[in-house]
């Protein structure tokens with residue numbers, strides 16, 4: 164039976180991040196993926212590496228470390244990334260109150276950010292409408308990659324540069340005595356990492372039986388390419404996003420904003436909508452998103468949800484082409500409290516699941532932590 168140092172189940176970003184770090188430490192790696200290519204959350208997301216969405220302390224530090232590792236990998240693999248930073252634009256006084264309070268408190272907590280006047284914000288992104296703009300929270304830290312390109316090109320790079328073996332079309336049905344078993348592949352490894360995303364039912368379901376794990380469905384859209392030379396600049400978020408990420412819970416001004424949103428925007432609350440916009444290195448804008456929770460993911464998308472997202476975006480954006488070229492939804496594993504879960508179901512086996520919408524942001528940092536704990540990397 165073929166043998167490798169580390170076998171990884173799942174070629175989404177969590178599996179690929181582990182594969183990269185193991186491979187560059189000089190050990191042999193095999194990645195086993197059930198589909199012809201990874202088709203899960205990792206190809207369906209915004210491609211945002213978004214440290215500002217992480218609460219102060221361990222999670223923010225993890226995101227920053229992950230960002231460093233992303234840059235090392237992207238540089239080595241010669242894959243493009245837009246290091247544009249982010250703007251949270253405020254069009255209401257209560258939104259500005261949160262952004263401004265955060266900008267005062269956050270630097271001492273390790274965030275690099277500043278509150279900008281409307282003119283300063285527009286000078287960073289003329290995609291923002293100036294009418295009604297009260298100010299914006301600027302952070303230089305956020306990156307955008309094209310998730311389609313990462314999921315397709317990173318395996319090729321890992322194979323060519325480090326000889327990582329990829330076994331696509333192999334659904335792993337069983338892991339026993341450090342052997343990975345699928346109908347068309349068997350291999351043994353010194354250690355195995357399971358990075359199976361929102362499939363927490365096939366391998367080691369006993370780890371999650373009483374864990375309150377569920378799923379989150381998000382609706383997303385992409386415009387056609389913008390005219391050559393036009394640039395969004397920083398990725399954009401708006402007032403609703405202050406209410407979404409736990410980062411901003413340190414702000415006393417958040418309570419009033421939450422109350423106003425609940426009162427004025429019940430449909431946005433109902434579908435968990437907050438609006439973000441990022442630009443792909445190839446020019447298109449990605450626009451989302453909504454959050455619907457539950458194990459039974461509705462396979463049918465709701466036009467109403469996309470309409471709410473787009474109408475909100477159009478209120479504040481000044482973009483040459485807003486026609487939507489693609490619509491889709493994605494699903495990630497969701498835990499009510501923990502942003503990720505790791506468990507050790509058998510000797511030498513780790514299951515690693517990001518259980519919130521931050522897998523692009525933390526994947527490389529999380530992989531480093533896991534592999535250190537396992538003694539696989541220094």
Ligand SMILES: Cc1cc2nc3c(=O)[nH]c(=O)nc-3n(C[C@H](O)[C@H](O)[C@H](O)COP(=O)(O)OP(=O)(O)OC[C@H]3O[C@@H](n4cnc5c(N)ncnc54)[C@H](O)[C@@H]3O)c2cc1C
Pocket residue numbers: 172173174175176177178195196197198200201202203204205206207208209210211212213333334335336358359360361362365366381382383452492493494495516517519520521522523524525
């Ligand atoms: C719409 C959307 C937008 C998002 N935006 C962002 C963002 O901008 N920034 C951010 O940080 N995060 C974002 N996220 C979250 C992020 O995409 C996920 O946290 C991350 O992609 C999870 O990666 P993963 O590798 O664990 O899962 P996946 O990408 O789902 O990969 C798991 C892989 O494992 C394979 N697999 C499962 N079981 C088996 C088996 N038994 N045998 C073989 N293969 C198996 C699957 O086929 C799949 O390819 C977003 C998520 C969604 C859905």
